[in-house]
Amino acid sequence: MLIQDNLVLTRSDPSGMGGTQLIYRLKNYGLSAVNRPQEEINQIHWEVEVIKFKDDTVSSFEVCHTTELADKTLKFYTDKSLNEFIEKSFQYFEELGSLEKMLPQEP
Amino acid sequence: MSLETLRPSPAFKDVLPVEYKDLVEHGPYNNRNGKETQSVKVTDMGKFKEVIEEHPMCAGCAMTLFIRLTYIGMPNPEHTIVVGTAGCGRLAISQASVPFIYGNYGDTNAVASGLKRGLEVRFPNQKKDVVVMAGDGGLIDIGFQGMMHSWFRKEKFTTIMLDNEVYGNTGGQESGMTNHGKVLKMAPRGKFGDKVDALGLAKVAGVDYIARLAPTNPARVARTVRRAIMVAREVGHSYIQAYTSCNIEYSIPTPDVMKDAFEIEKERYGFEEIISPAAKEYLDEVEKKAKKKKSDR
Amino acid sequence: MANVVGSSVCRTAVDEGKPADWVPGGEKQTAVDPMKMFHELPREQLFITGSEAARESMRRANIDIAIAYPITPQSESMQQAGYLYDEGYIKEYYRAEEEIGTFSAISGASRAGVRSLTATSGPGLMRGMEAISSWPGARTPIIMLNMCRVINTPLAIQPDNIEMSFMLNTGILMLHAENQQDFYDFPLAAICASEQVDVTLPAVVSVDGFFCTHARGPVKVTPEEYKLPPRDGWRSAVPAMDNENPPARISRDAPIQKSNFISYHMHSSWQQEVFAAVERSAKYFRKYLGSLVEVVNPGAEDFIVASGCAVSQAREAVRQEGEKGRKVGLVKIKTIRPFPTEEIYEAVKDAKRILIPEFNQAGWLHKEVCSVLYGRTKGVIKNGPRVYGGMTMPTEMILEWLEEFRKEVK
Numbered sequence: 001m002l003i004q005d006n007l008v009l010t011r012s013d014p015s016g017m018g019g020t021q022l023i024y025r026l027k028n029y030g031l032s033a034v035n036r037p038q039e040e041i042n043q044i045h046w047e048v049e050v051i052k053f054k055d056d057t058v059s060s061f062e063v064c065h066t067t068e069l070a071d072k073t074l075k076f077y078t079d080k081s082l083n084e085f086i087e088k089s090f091q092y093f094e095e096l097g098s099l100e101k102m103l104p105q106e107p
Numbered sequence: 108m109s110l111e112t113l114r115p116s117p118a119f120k121d122v123l124p125v126e127y128k129d130l131v132e133h134g135p136y137n138n139r140n141g142k143e144t145q146s147v148k149v150t151d152m153g154k155f156k157e158v159i160e161e162h163p164m165c166a167g168c169a170m171t172l173f174i175r176l177t178y179i180g181m182p183n184p185e186h187t188i189v190v191g192t193a194g195c196g197r198l199a200i201s202q203a204s205v206p207f208i209y210g211n212y213g214d215t216n217a218v219a220s221g222l223k224r225g226l227e228v229r230f231p232n233q234k235k236d237v238v239v240m241a242g243d244g245g246l247i248d249i250g251f252q253g254m255m256h257s258w259f260r261k262e263k264f265t266t267i268m269l270d271n272e273v274y275g276n277t278g279g280q281e282s283g284m285t286n287h288g289k290v291l292k293m294a295p296r297g298k299f300g301d302k303v304d305a306l307g308l309a310k311v312a313g314v315d316y317i318a319r320l321a322p323t324n325p326a327r328v329a330r331t332v333r334r335a336i337m338v339a340r341e342v343g344h345s346y347i348q349a350y351t352s353c354n355i356e357y358s359i360p361t362p363d364v365m366k367d368a369f370e371i372e373k374e375r376y377g378f379e380e381i382i383s384p385a386a387k388e389y390l391d392e393v394e395k396k397a398k399k400k401k402s403d404r
Numbered sequence: 405m406a407n408v409v410g411s412s413v414c415r416t417a418v419d420e421g422k423p424a425d426w427v428p429g430g431e432k433q434t435a436v437d438p439m440k441m442f443h444e445l446p447r448e449q450l451f452i453t454g455s456e457a458a459r460e461s462m463r464r465a466n467i468d469i470a471i472a473y474p475i476t477p478q479s480e481s482m483q484q485a486g487y488l489y490d491e492g493y494i495k496e497y498y499r500a501e502e503e504i505g506t507f508s509a510i511s512g513a514s515r516a517g518v519r520s521l522t523a524t525s526g527p528g529l530m531r532g533m534e535a536i537s538s539w540p541g542a543r544t545p546i547i548m549l550n551m552c553r554v555i556n557t558p559l560a561i562q563p564d565n566i567e568m569s570f571m572l573n574t575g576i577l578m579l580h581a582e583n584q585q586d587f588y589d590f591p592l593a594a595i596c597a598s599e600q601v602d603v604t605l606p607a608v609v610s611v612d613g614f615f616c617t618h619a620r621g622p623v624k625v626t627p628e629e630y631k632l633p634p635r636d637g638w639r640s641a642v643p644a645m646d647n648e649n650p651p652a653r654i655s656r657d658a659p660i661q662k663s664n665f666i667s668y669h670m671h672s673s674w675q676q677e678v679f680a681a682v683e684r685s686a687k688y689f690r691k692y693l694g695s696l697v698e699v700v701n702p703g704a705e706d707f708i709v710a711s712g713c714a715v716s717q718a719r720e721a722v723r724q725e726g727e728k729g730r731k732v733g734l735v736k737i738k739t740i741r742p743f744p745t746e747e748i749y750e751a752v753k754d755a756k757r758i759l760i761p762e763f764n765q766a767g768w769l770h771k772e773v774c775s776v777l778y779g780r781t782k783g784v785i786k787n788g789p790r791v792y793g794g795m796t797m798p799t800e801m802i803l804e805w806l807e808e809f810r811k812e813v814k
Contacts, residue, residue, distance in 0.1 A: 185647060230646070
């Protein structure tokens with residue numbers, strides 16, 4: 001079972017390639033996990049991006065390759081490894097949130 | 108008609124259709140002398156109610172005689188379903204008091220495969236016989252693939268080819284079973300290639316009971332049909348190839364139809380049976396039992 | 405008697421080769437009322453491919469016999485059917501010689517009065533089309549899964565649902581699954597509707613290949629210990645070809661003999677009855693699926709009418725428009741036959757703009773919708789966007805079309 005906490009949107013992948021996209025959000029950061037069709041079913045995998053939200057809506061975000069979590073698109077071949085990464089990133093986002101609060105605010 | 112499922116109340120006997128009453132009282136459905144299978148005799152033809160009587164076939168048609176004999180040969184017509192296809196034969200077959208599936212051209216052996224397996228699932232304790240009866244074109248040309256694969260899969264039903272060596276129903280075109288050189292419609296310069304060796308194909312495919320015959324010996328036709336159906340019931344597939352001349356397209360004068368059958372039989376259509384060891388063992392067992400019963404009586 | 409020693413019979417008794425104490429999976433299940441299965445049983449959410457959703461559907465469908473010929477992208481599901489046979493959830497199963505053989509055989513199986521399933525994709529469907537179009541007239545309840553695929557030359561295995569248009573006028577019941585969830589639910593509903601006495605027709609559940617069959621999505625399934633009740637071969641508009649009926653001349657498939665013997669009247673009334681039965685099936689689909697259509701944002705000025713995968717993309721477009729404060733309506737058509745004429749009309753009667761996105765070149769759904777709305781509404785119906793040959797339909801494409809549409813029709 002995939003982690004349901006902080007899962008803000010489950011939708012058909014908007015690229016139109018088929019498959020499902022899950023969007024997790026914790027504060028201003030989150031994860032996009034996409035699962036696309038593969039000719040060989042055993043090749044189906046998760047492509048995960050760390051994302052940063054632009055506003056309060058659930059689908060307005062940009063890919064973020066500057067966190068310590070990931071500097072590129074990640075691939076996971078099992079739901080278990082995806083879940084482990086989601087949990088790890090939730091912890092990271094919590095910490096990141098509190099760190100960002102300590103930064104001087106732009107005028 | 109299953110004899111077990113449907114038993115009309117005797118009180119309704121008066122209002123039952125005369126055909127029904129005749130089939131039960133003077134036909135193969137009840138004329139059994141305590142046997143499980145029907146016991147009407149070919150030699151009594153004309154004295155009992157047949158499963159098929161009326162038909163719109165051409166006068167003198169040898170195929171019609173063969174079809175009548177086939178129904179007499181069926182061990183349990185009340186548990187038999189016939190599958191056919193476009194062609195002359197189905198004009199008679201569809202008039203029988205045995206369910207008839209008239210599918211698309213050439214689909215007989217595929218339909219029969221699904222039907223037989225379905226019946227086995229639905230009636231695990233009641234054998235249902237499935238018989239494909241179709242023409243040479245329907246089987247060897249358009250139905251070739253389905254026929255061959257049902258043979259390879261050893262589907263437990265019987266294929267009977269009504270081989271009139273021509274597409275009679277569409278007006279006389281040559282078929283795969285037409286002899287080499289024969290001039291017919293769509294073969295204006297004579298049939299190219301030989302008559303397909305369907306018996307050889309059946310042998311290669313591992314059909315358990317194979318027979319070739321002409322309707323010259325009525326008792327033999329009925330016996331061959333019975334043997335084929337019994338083998339299909341218990342052992343594997345069975346195939347009968349019958350010469351059933353088309354007196355119209357081959358211009359055989361009506362009074363000479365049987366003369367032609369005897370001549371062709373002598374020349375190239377002699378009675379032949381090819382029986383696998385498993386089928387032989389089974390038939391010996393069945394026929395021995397039947398003989399023993401007779402001598403006991 | 406067992407199969408002959410040394411023979412290459414591929415058919416086996418269902419328990420052949422299994423240990424003596426083996427119990428077929430199907431015998432461990434309990435049959436439940438379809439309404440209970442569809443609406444009351446608890447559901448567990450899985451994240452599975454469309455092919456796996458089909459397998460879970462088949463597991464609960466009490467299938468007697470499954471026959472199929474492999475073709476991409478259908479094979480994945482039908483080899484799963486093979487495993488279900490091996491586990492004892494399906495009683496009989498074989499790989500047929502090709503599609504004419506497959507669809508003829510499955511019609512034979514249905515005529516025996518047992519629940520019969522087959523599946524195919526684009527070119528396979530076209531190959532077996534003669535057989536398929538003879539099923540409704542033969543009044544054979546059959547369930548066919550169809551994983552849509554390009555049929556045109558040049559050859560491709562990509563999703564494209566043009567093949568569905570070839571079935572529109574055959575008399576077969578047609579459902580179009582949007583996603584993995586539908587591919588689990590729709591076959592079960594289709595089986596139940598098709599076997600009703602006043603229906604007695606085959607049904608096809610189509611899904612857009614790969615996008616759905618070979619991709620994972622959330623699917624809520626009922627507990628696997630429950631299955632549908634078996635098909636009752638005695639309950640049917642016409643008798644099964646089992647010779648359990650009185651000796652009438654039961655060539656039920658042939659009220660029609662040679663053309664010069666036909667009562668033309670008879671053939672036309674037979675056809676009328678088939679198409680009337682299609683309409684009669686609507687009440688069952690309403691019961692089992694809740695409705696023939698799903699309407700999102702009723703009363704909107706802009707409406708998208710779609711079926712299959714196009715619904716998913718449209719759904720996302722509707723959501724994104726909602727985020728921007730624009731209300732766009734969506735009609736998801738679940739049943740293509742029976743076509744939900746009145747439901748569509750009711751949903752879009754006040755709409756100004758109606759957009760019909762499709763995964764095929766011909767725009768068959770557009771034509772269908774036009775034919776039922778013609779002269780009845782004032783809305784402008786736009787035929788697109790349309791993608792085909794495996795092209796994708798990004799959400800942006802629908803959004804751009806909507807924007808253009810608003811400029812064109814003020």
